[in-house]
Amino acid sequence: MQLTGAEIVVECLKEQGVDTVFGYPGGTILNVYDALYKHSDEIKHILTSHEQGAAHAADGYARATGKVGVCLATSGPGATNLVTGIATAYMDSVPIVAITCNVNLPLLGKDSFQEVDIAGVTMPITKHGYIVKDVAILADTLRKAFKIAGSGRPGPVLVDITKDVTANLCEYEPAAAEALKKVDAKEKQYTQEDIDYVVELIKNAKKPYIYVGGGAVISEAAKEVTEFAKKLDAPVCDTLMGKGAFDGRDALYTGMIGMHGTKTSNLGVSACDLLIALGARFSDRVVGNAAKFASHAKVVQIDIDAAEINKNIRTEASIVGDLKEVLTIINERLPQMEHKEWVEHIQEWKRKYPLNYDKSSLSCPYVIEELDRITGGEAIVTTDVGQHQMWAAQYYKYSKPRTFLSSGGLGTMGYGLGACIGAKMGKPDKICVNIAGDGCFRMNMNELATASRYDIPIIQIVINNHVLGMVRQWQTLFYGQRYSQTVLSDKVDFCKVAEGLGCEAIRVTKKEEVAPAIEKAIAQKGPVLIECVIPEDDKVFPMVPAGEAISEAFDETDLKKKENE
Numbered sequence: 013m014q015l016t017g018a019e020i021v022v023e024c025l026k027e028q029g030v031d032t033v034f035g036y037p038g039g040t041i042l043n044v045y046d047a048l049y050k051h052s053d054e055i056k057h058i059l060t061s062h063e064q065g066a067a068h069a070a071d072g073y074a075r076a077t078g079k080v081g082v083c084l085a086t087s088g089p090g091a092t093n094l095v096t097g098i099a100t101a102y103m104d105s106v107p108i109v110a111i112t113c114n115v116n117l118p119l120l121g122k123d124s125f126q127e128v129d130i131a132g133v134t135m136p137i138t139k140h141g142y143i144v145k146d147v148a149i150l151a152d153t154l155r156k157a158f159k160i161a162g163s164g165r166p167g168p169v170l171v172d173i174t175k176d177v178t179a180n181l182c183e184y185e186p187a188a189a190e191a192l193k194k195v196d197a198k199e200k201q202y203t204q205e206d207i208d209y210v211v212e213l214i215k216n217a218k219k220p221y222i223y224v225g226g227g228a229v230i231s232e233a234a235k236e237v238t239e240f241a242k243k244l245d246a247p248v249c250d251t252l253m254g255k256g257a258f259d260g261r262d263a264l265y266t267g268m269i270g271m272h273g274t275k276t277s278n279l280g281v282s283a284c285d286l287l288i289a290l291g292a293r294f295s296d297r298v299v300g301n302a303a304k305f306a307s308h309a310k311v312v313q314i315d316i317d318a319a320e321i322n323k324n325i326r327t328e329a330s331i332v333g334d335l336k337e338v339l340t341i342i343n344e345r346l347p348q349m350e351h352k353e354w355v356e357h358i359q360e361w362k363r364k365y366p367l368n369y370d371k372s373s374l375s376c377p378y379v380i381e382e383l384d385r386i387t388g389g390e391a392i393v394t395t396d397v398g399q400h401q402m403w404a405a406q407y408y409k410y411s412k413p414r415t416f417l418s419s420g421g422l423g424t425m426g427y428g429l430g431a432c433i434g435a436k437m438g439k440p441d442k443i444c445v446n447i448a449g450d451g452c453f454r455m456n457m458n459e460l461a462t463a464s465r466y467d468i469p470i471i472q473i474v475i476n477n478h479v480l481g482m483v484r485q486w487q488t489l490f491y492g493q494r495y496s497q498t499v500l501s502d503k504v505d506f507c508k509v510a511e512g513l514g515c516e517a518i519r520v521t522k523k524e525e526v527a528p529a530i531e532k533a534i535a536q537k538g539p540v541l542i543e544c545v546i547p548e549d550d551k552v553f554p555m556v557p558a559g560e561a562i563s564e565a566f567d568e569t570d571l572k573k574k575e576n577e
Contacts (some may be wrong), residue, residue, distance in 0.1 A: 018043035038086025067097020072431030088126030103421025107166035139167035217286035226253025227291015236339035249277035255416035275365035304561035396452030426455030463539035464514030510541035
């Protein structure tokens with residue numbers, strides 16, 4: 013049948029099972045929006061307040077559901093406004109397809125109105141990018157885009173379409189969406205010998221430690237990770253991206269590793285004789301001083317991306333493959349093991365070095381703990397970036413994958429609210445909460461208007477300390493308390509802003525007000541903002557100084573001891 017390019021875009025979205033897209037219209041993409049209008053009963057479009065919000069919403073939708081997220085933008089500034097969201101998805105291996113439209117083909121390269129080479133701009137931050145100049149290849153290009161975004165190690169793909177292509181007619185042949193594969197059998201990169209050697213190393217280890225990264229979530233390997241940990245009888249730590257792949261309430265769980273990881277995890281990894289990295293890339297925020305990282309251990313790395321092997325940390329053995337598949341094989345090969353003395357040693361560290369905070373007044377950790385208690389750890393939590401992000405990672409006990417959504421690799425302030433909207437659209441039955449600092453919230457708080465426009469019942473918690481908390485923490489500890497441009501004590505009233513954007517708003521200044529505010533917000537049928545006012549100098553502990561070994565993690569008690577020396 014003969015269809016326009018714009019109609020082909022919509023038909024291809026339907027082929028791929030897309031039910032929700034996020035975007036903002038403009039001149040060059042008008043034909044696509046006209047086609048979407050005719051299919052509004054099949055594909056829901058969420059009009060965000062800014063294109064960056066659309067990219068973050070597509071990202072949050074993808075992380076929460078495991079499906080490919082979709083965002084749309086027009087040419088020029090519309091397309092460039094997607095860039096931060098695309099880069100965020102790229103750094104955290106999130107599958108999104110960003111569809112942009114450009115000026116007519118004869119106008120390309122002539123500095124036409126709202127023309128920009130968005131494929132060139134995004135080349136370093138996408139898995140792949142396309143410029144479609146011929147309607148005859150449009151359908152196949154879109155199908156390839158979805159396949160590339162969701163297969164192997166996922167990531168964002170950009171499809172830029174000239175406006176005349178969206179208007180031109182072409183014969184369209186429907187096709188079923190291809191099943192997404194982590195790795196094709198013919199592309200398998202590991203051998204039986206690789207498996208044998210890793211199993212041998214595991215059997216011979218006296219003090220093994222398991223380090224779980226985002227790949228365990230992406231691979232849907234939570235069941236296999238849990239079975240592996242139980243068979244191995246080994247302690248488990250995770251990264252920011254790995255939250256929920258192993259139950260945060262399990263006795264073997266020791267907390268996050270790295271710059272703001274627990275002392276137990278950091279000391280345990282530093283003392284182990286075998287470190288097994290499951291879908292983790294040894295980020296600098298995890299490793300600290302690479303020369304001193306896990307210096308007593310042989311390192312085993314299992315990852316789907318061969319480029320990550322030996323990139324940051326040298327390994328004794330590695331397996332390149334889908335984590336769920338590889339662990340299934342290893343679990344079948346492993347006998348039930350016991351490391352009673354080692355596990356008890358780690359448990360003693362857990363008792364000696366618990367996470368702790370000042371409980372005398374309202375604080376972010378208290379808010380997080382109350383949120384965890386009231387939601388039973390079952391909410392989807394999104395965050396922005398900073399102190400509140402670390403507290404959310406430390407004090408909420410994630411027991412399931414795809415329930416903690418945060419910008420780990422890029423560290424994008426303003427990520428969380430759009431992501432929370434996307435997560436709620438993908439998982440409407442889940443309580444979805446975004447936790448932001450006041451600095452982050454300012455960046456994309458206009459997306460509250462999006463939530464109120466569609467009556468999307470999300471909860472926005474603003475941790476307001478009237479400063480850029482994480483930067484101030486560094487200025488306090490390492491910059492002689494010179495608070496250059498980190499004080500935000502101005503006249504902005506977040507509750508009035510929220511109400512002006514059509515949302516309910518609650519201000520909390522005392523501990524006893526926290527639980528009623530959260531319970532009231534959960535009961536609402538629309539978006540609610542809860543502003544929690546906390547002291548400006550609360551700090552995230554433990555902390556590893558930049559460039560130091562993770563075994564050098566210190567907390568407030570250590571600081572006081574040092575000051576008294």
